[in-house]
Each structure stands twice: as C-alpha cells, then as structure tokens.
Amino acid sequence: MKTRITELLGCEYPIIQGGMAWVAEHTLASAVSNAGGIGLIAGGSAPIDYLREQIRLCKEKTDKPFGVNIMLMSPNADDLAQLCIDEGVKVITTGAGNPGKYMAAWKEAGIKVMPVVPSVALAKRMEKSGADAVIAEGTESGGHIGENTTMCLVPQVVDAVEIPVIAAGGIADGRGMAASFMLGAEGVQIGTRFLASEECQIHPTFKDLVIKAKDTDNIVTGRYTGHPCRNIKTKFAKKLATGEKEGTLSPEEFEQLTVGALRRAVVDGDVDSGSFLCGAISGMVNEIKTCADIVKEINDGAEKLLKI
Numbered sequence: 001m002k003t004r005i006t007e008l009l010g011c012e013y014p015i016i017q018g019g020m021a022w023v024a025e026h027t028l029a030s031a032v033s034n035a036g037g038i039g040l041i042a043g044g045s046a047p048i049d050y051l052r053e054q055i056r057l058c059k060e061k062t063d064k065p066f067g068v069n070i071m072l073m074s075p076n077a078d079d080l081a082q083l084c085i086d087e088g089v090k091v092i093t094t095g096a097g098n099p100g101k102y103m104a105a106w107k108e109a110g111i112k113v114m115p116v117v118p119s120v121a122l123a124k125r126m127e128k129s130g131a132d133a134v135i136a137e138g139t140e141s142g143g144h145i146g147e148n149t150t151m152c153l154v155p156q157v158v159d160a161v162e163i164p165v166i167a168a169g170g171i172a173d174g175r176g177m178a179a180s181f182m183l184g185a186e187g188v189q190i191g192t193r194f195l196a197s198e199e200c201q202i203h204p205t206f207k208d209l210v211i212k213a214k215d216t217d218n219i220v221t222g223r224y225t226g227h228p229c230r231n232i233k234t235k236f237a238k239k240l241a242t243g244e245k246e247g248t249l250s251p252e253e254f255e256q257l258t259v260g261a262l263r264r265a266v267v268d269g270d271v272d273s274g275s276f277l278c279g280a281i282s283g284m285v286n287e288i289k290t291c292a293d294i295v296k297e298i299n300d301g302a303e304k305l306l307k308i
C-alpha cells in the first residue's frame, strides 16, 4: 500500500512500530524495519550511551530506514535529541510533550519528524513548526495517554492539517488499519501487537499477560498525577487504581510506587510491583508471531478490505 507515509519514510508498508519505553530496542526495531515497516528505538529515559549503542546495533541489523522515539518528559531529552542528529537518525517520533524547540535543528539535519499528538490543537502547532506528519494517538493506546479516542481524534486531525496523519491506539490487525484509512489516516502506529512478537525482548511473563488478556483486563492509572497510563490489569495496577480512587494513596505516594515500575515489568516480569503498559486491544492479541508475519498480515488484511 503506497501512501504519502511510505513515500516520506521510504518503507514498503505504512506501518510504524510504537516507540515503547524500555521495550523498543534494536532487535525489535530492526525486525520491523526488515519486515518493510518502520521500527523505532525508544529513547525513554535511557542514558545517552545506551541509546547510541542501540542505534549503532540497529544499523548493523538492517539497511532499511528506522527511527528513534524521544520521550519529551525525559530529563535528558536535550542530549538524546542531539544524539539523533549526530548518529544520522532518519526518522524521529516524539511523545509526552511538545517538541517545538528541537524542530529547527532536526529539520536542518534532514530528519523526518512525526510528533505524537493527543489533540487537534497540538497537531496544528506541529504542522506550523515543520512536522512532516503527525501521529494522532487515541486513548486506547498503552502507556501515557490523552483523553480522546482514535475514532474521534483521527478524522478531526485529518481535517485540521495538510500533512499526512498516522493513526495510533487500538489497532492490531487489518481491520483496524483499514478503519484508520477510512478515517483519513495514511499510516498506522502499532505497539501492543508487537509486544507479542518473537523478536520483542520483554520478559516472557509480560508476553504471557498480553496473550492471555481479555477485553476487560485493561486499566488506566495515574489520572490524578497528570500522567495517566494504560496498563494490563494486574494486582499491582488494581492496587494503584484503588489507592487513587479511594484517596488512600497520595499522588506523591503513587509516583513513589511507580518509580522504576516499567523496568520491573519489562526486565524482571515482576507482577507484584511492575507496570505492564499495554493498549486496550490486547484482548485481541492471542499469539506470538514474527514481526514479518505481523506486518504482512496487517497490511494484507487492510488491503483486502479497502479494495472491496
């Protein structure tokens, strides 16, 4: 399927892997890029040396285009933003903030920039700042989320900007991709489906939770901290949600409990104190497959539906 996104990024399929903090390292990113999509390495709050190494390892594993996600709440976002320029990264996505202050330098370096936006207002601002595309991310997504849904947000962003729009949040198969295209998107960003891939390096317990999750095994925590996050509904997530709802955990205590919780989920598979960030579509993800199979299946499924 050729769209302005495949043209912009030089990839075969308009499928971008989500820049999942702690999850999206070079093995996953290179597998998605080799499959014809765009793999992303997540900067997260990683030390600069870690990200540099991941970028270099990714280059060894693929000669296809790949990108880096800059999480703008990271204390070292400035350093990671510059590192991408120094390492010749071709594609940058951003999350959890407004990347306006980096835009001129990234564009000067010839980087394709695609900020994640949770609102029409930010999409318009990003277009004005020179973004090449925007990723309209609905609240169905895993991790840090906005309030609007993919179904409502995507067509409104499509109407508001001229640049191509990538839909994100709640997309895990050809139907979701076709639906996104019917809303006017020209690409999709997919995270949760890739958690259950052969190449994804997360702890086996995390993959198991994704595969076994039903439609209702999903919960948003942390609205009162200003950083709402969608997770798999583990005992720990329920404890946080109850503390938030009943006022038995102050926002400060909540933040304290979640420091390092991503790492504890992804690296240790610790269900007692880890946060298993995951999208609302996990109930539909039931099988571990290779990234090549996932990308092809989603694209072929969408193409078939869109041709009817």
Ligand code: TUI
Pocket (backbone or CB within 6 Å): 021, 071, 073, 094, 095, 096, 097, 098, 116, 117, 118, 122, 137, 142, 143, 144, 145, 146, 227, 277
């Ligand atoms: O960034 C994400 N998802 C994430 S980041 C993350 S790591 C983290 N850990 C603890 C607290 C917060 C984050 C886990 N998942 N998705 C993209 C995304 N961006 N979702 C929402 C936004 C967003 C929100 C506000 C983007 C821009 C924005 O702008 C506010 C402004 O400055 O105008």
